[in-house]
Amino acid sequence: MAKIRGSIVINVDKCKGCEVCVVSCPTGTIALAKEVNGKGYNYAYPANPELCIGCANCAMVCPDGVITVYKTKI
């Protein structure tokens, strides 16, 4: 069976750490970082990138449009 692998790229400088993507992710790929970005927000980052399925839910709800999603079959 073909396995679907996804990957997300988050523009952490523009992320405001609202956590909406963390809640919408079905696989628990994203988490908020303990570090802060230049604006002082705890930015979102792919904490478990191997779990990503490229469903783009996070990018769809991101209010700041900082998430880019890639997907491929392996």
Added chain:
Amino acid sequence: MKDVTGIKEIIKPENLVYKRSSVLTDNVFSYCPGCGHGTAHRILAEVIEEAGLQSETIGVAPVGCSVLLYEFMNVDVQQAAHGRAPAVATAIKRLLPEKFVFTYQGDGDLAAIGTAETIHACNRGENIMIIFINNGIYGMTGGQMAPTTLEGMKSSTSPYGRDIKLMGNPLKMTEIVATLPGTYFVTRQSVHTPANVKKTKKAMKKAVEYQKLNKGTCFIEIVSNCPSGWKMSPVESNKWMEENMFPFYPLGDLKVPAVE
């Protein structure tokens, strides 16, 4: 980031599923973290991009949080006086009928000071798309009570909750315009979950099509959150919205065109 083998190979242009719309500028949105305005802007930009209307679009920005719409979207935007966006959009559409014209307004703009303009533009059936962001509060000026504030909802000018006897009933603007003969498509959506984002995008796409066919006013209400005004975290505010806003402002189409 953890070093997982194969992740770098996935990040290639041919595997791209989702990226920020090219209609949006590189400016960072001035909205608070988790605000529904950003998501609504993004969806609108995607719809304009997918319809190939970037050079044919004229937006009308309101007064309120989204007053800086022209900073974020790379389309022609006219800033209107408070509440007068439908009147300005009427003039633009009548003078340039081949353009795609939309207004983007909040509840303080559309449902309070701009009630007359909104109702009459909808009643005349002006061929424009009106996007109405309803978060039940005046977000920009510090969370004052708006006409759409729910009963018992706390705001900075109703600190003990909205009292119906003293302050009147919340206004359901979308229901009002749905009864007018000029409107062609009236719907209420939200943008807090991926499923709702897809539905909102579909509704906007329909509105674009109807405007091309000169059908009349398309009115899209987006029930949104205001984490700063409601004094909640973005995730909490989305949950509060589901529990309190949706029973009073039920999602769905209020007026759909009859099947021809």
